[in-house]
Amino acid sequence: MNAELRPSYGASISPDGAAFAHIVDDGGYPRAVQRFLRARGSRVAAGESRPVVLPVDGPITRIIHSPDGGWLACQTAPDGGVRTQVWVVTTDPDDRSARRIDQADGTAELIGWDGPLVAVHALDADGTEAEAQLVDPRNGLVTVVHRQRGARLVDAWAGSTLIRTGPRGDRSLALVRGGIAAPLLPPDPGSVTDPGVILDDQRPLRLLHVAGETRTRLYRPAKEYGFDSTRGFVRVLVRSDHEGARPRPPGQDFARLLQVTVTEHGVTHRVLAERADADLDEFAVSDDLSTVVLLWNLAGASELQVLELSDGTLRPPLPLPGSGPDGSHPVVGSELSITADGTLLALTVQAPGRPRSVQVVDPRSGRWEPIEPAIRQPDAVQPRLVRFAARDGLELTGWFYPADADGPAGPTLLYLHGGPEDQARPDYSELFPAVLAAGISVLAPNVRGSGGFGRAFSHADDVERRFAGIDDVADCVRFLVAELGADPGRIGCAGWSYGGYLTQASLTFHPALFAAGISICGMSDLRTFYAHTDPWIALAAQPKYGHPVRDRELLGRLSPMTRLDAIRAPLLVVHGGQDTNVPTSESHQVAAALAERGAVHELLVFDDEGHAITKQENRERLTAAVRGWLTRWLVDPVTGAAG
Numbered sequence: 001m002n003a004e005l006r007p008s009y010g011a012s013i014s015p016d017g018a019a020f021a022h023i024v025d026d027g028g029y030p031r032a033v034q035r036f037l038r039a040r041g042s043r044v045a046a047g048e049s050r051p052v053v054l055p056v057d058g059p060i061t062r063i064i065h066s067p068d069g070g071w072l073a074c075q076t077a078p079d080g081g082v083r084t085q086v087w088v089v090t091t092d093p094d095d096r097s098a099r100r101i102d103q104a105d106g107t108a109e110l111i112g113w114d115g116p117l118v119a120v121h122a123l124d125a126d127g128t129e130a131e132a133q134l135v136d137p138r139n140g141l142v143t144v145v146h147r148q149r150g151a152r153l154v155d156a157w158a159g160s161t162l163i164r165t166g167p168r169g170d171r172s173l174a175l176v177r178g179g180i181a182a183p184l185l186p187p188d189p190g191s192v193t194d195p196g197v198i199l200d201d202q203r204p205l206r207l208l209h210v211a212g213e214t215r216t217r218l219y220r221p222a223k224e225y226g227f228d229s230t231r232g233f234v235r236v237l238v239r240s241d242h243e244g245a246r247p248r249p250p251g252q253d254f255a256r257l258l259q260v261t262v263t264e265h266g267v268t269h270r271v272l273a274e275r276a277d278a279d280l281d282e283f284a285v286s287d288d289l290s291t292v293v294l295l296w297n298l299a300g301a302s303e304l305q306v307l308e309l310s311d312g313t314l315r316p317p318l319p320l321p322g323s324g325p326d327g328s329h330p331v332v333g334s335e336l337s338i339t340a341d342g343t344l345l346a347l348t349v350q351a352p353g354r355p356r357s358v359q360v361v362d363p364r365s366g367r368w369e370p371i372e373p374a375i376r377q378p379d380a381v382q383p384r385l386v387r388f389a390a391r392d393g394l395e396l397t398g399w400f401y402p403a404d405a406d407g408p409a410g411p412t413l414l415y416l417h418g419g420p421e422d423q424a425r426p427d428y429s430e431l432f433p434a435v436l437a438a439g440i441s442v443l444a445p446n447v448r449g450s451g452g453f454g455r456a457f458s459h460a461d462d463v464e465r466r467f468a469g470i471d472d473v474a475d476c477v478r479f480l481v482a483e484l485g486a487d488p489g490r491i492g493c494a495g496w497s498y499g500g501y502l503t504q505a506s507l508t509f510h511p512a513l514f515a516a517g518i519s520i521c522g523m524s525d526l527r528t529f530y531a532h533t534d535p536w537i538a539l540a541a542q543p544k545y546g547h548p549v550r551d552r553e554l555l556g557r558l559s560p561m562t563r564l565d566a567i568r569a570p571l572l573v574v575h576g577g578q579d580t581n582v583p584t585s586e587s588h589q590v591a592a593a594l595a596e597r598g599a600v601h602e603l604l605v606f607d608d609e610g611h612a613i614t615k616q617e618n619r620e621r622l623t624a625a626v627r628g629w630l631t632r633w634l635v636d637p638v639t640g641a642a643g
Contacts, residue, residue: 291342353380408485
C-alpha cells in the first residue's frame, strides 16, 4: 500500500487544536502517529507525522490527548489478541519513552482523562470483577474509584464517576459521587442508556422549551446523595432510547440525546435532541460547553448536526465530505473528537470506494480538510438501500451492491453483520470489491435484532425469537430471487462473529437455499460458546441468546452443531487463534464434525489474530480466500465466469 495514501481513523485532537493523533493502517498491525496542526490562511494543515512507539507488538486501538495536551494515552492489543493494555507517551517529539500504566490482571480499556489522570476500566483475569481506576501518568499511581461486578466505567470528571450496569440490550447509567450511586433514569427494562459525558459546569439551567412544552421530569431514587453545598448539582449528557418523560409513537423509539441533572433533591432529565427518522450514533461535547456535535444514523448513512448547548439551537445538518447533494453517495461517520472551544472537529469518514480517513471541519463554517490525502476508488460500486418485508410483515432493509449495474443480480453473496446489534452500513469493505470483481453481487441486510432501527427492532430476535431472525435470512433470499434477479442456485451466505453463527444457522435451517457458506469467528454451538467464552461476555449475552442453564434446550435447538446432518453447502470456516470472545474452539469443532460427515469444508486459522483480523497481510489473505471460495462454488467452474 502507498504509505502516502493510507487509511487513517480514530483521531484525537488536542483541546487547544494545536496537535493531532490518529491511527494509520499501512502494513502490519495498525499503529498510531502524532502530528501538529497549523493554520494555512483560512485552512488547517497537518505537519509531518511522528510514530507513537510502544514496546509491545499489536494493534493500537485507541489514542486520546490529555486535557493539557502533554500526554497521549494509548490502548493496544498485544499480539493481536482480544485483551488490551493502556500505555502513555508524552507529546514531546524528543521523548520516546512509553509506560504501561494499567494494573489489570485481565484486560484494561482506555476510557479518557479526568483532568491530569487517565481513566481506565480494568477487569480481572476472569473478566468479572471490574474496577474504575484513575492513574497518574507520571508515576503510575492507581486510585480505584469504584469496584463492582459486571459494571463498566464510562466517564470520570472532578470527583464524579459515570458507571454502566446491565447486560446487552438493557443497560443503564449511574452517577457515583462520594461512594453513593445515583441512577440517572428510572427503571425501563429493555432500554439502553450509554454512553454519557459528565459536564463540569454549575451554571443555572436553561430549560428547553418546544411548542410551549418544557421537556423535564423529576423522579426521586430511594437513596440520599449527600452533595456538598459548594457543588449543588451535576449534569450529564447521555445517549438513550429510554422512554423518558412522555410516550413516543410506535416506530419512533430511536436513541436520542438527554440531559440529566442530579441534585440532593432528586434527578431531572430532558430531551435535548431527537429525530423521528434517525438513531443517535455518537455525540461529543466541547470543554467550554458551547457545542455538542451529533452523528445521526439514517438507515445506515450518517448525518452531522451541531447543537448550541447554551440555548438549545439545533443547526441544520452539515453534509459529510463526498456525500453528494442528493444523497446518492451515502457516507458513514464515526469517532468524534472536538477542541475545547468547539471550533474544530475531527471524525472518521468512509464510504464504498473510500477507505477510512480522518477529516477535520469547523462545525460552524462547514469547511472540511483531510488530514491525509483521501484514498478514492472511482470505479467502486455504489450500493442502494432496499426495503422488503419478512414473512411476518416486519420491514427489513439492506444495502445492495450489483455486480452488473444494468443486469440481474445473478450469483449473489448474502453478507451478515455481527452483534447481532451491529448494522450493515454503506461503509468501506475490503471484501466486497473482490467479490464484486468476481461477478458476484452482494446484499448486506439488516435482519431483526440489528441496531440503528429503534429499540423494538433491536429486541425482535431476543432468545426464542431468534428463530424468526434465522427465517429473515431465508426471506432475504426470497427477495433477492423475486425482486433483484439473483440466481437461486448460486447464492452464498457469509458473516463475521454473530454473522458467522447466523451463516451456519441459515445453512442448516434452510439448506436448500445456499450453494456456499463462509463463517468468520462465528459460534457453532451456543452451549459451548457459553462454556468457553470470557465470563463477562457470557453474562452480558444472556438477554440476547438465553440463559446457559435454564434455556439449555432452546440453545441446543438454535445451535448449528445439532443440525449439521442437514447442511449441503460447502463451508469455509475462519477464525483468529487468539480469539477469546468467540473461542477458536467454536470453529475447530464444526470443522471436525463436518470432516466426520465427509462434508466439503475448509478451516483457516490466523494464529496472530483475535476476534478481528487486523494485520494488513492477514486481511489480504482473508480477502483472497473469500473470493476464491465464492468463485469456486458460485461461479461456473467450466467457463470461469459468472453467467
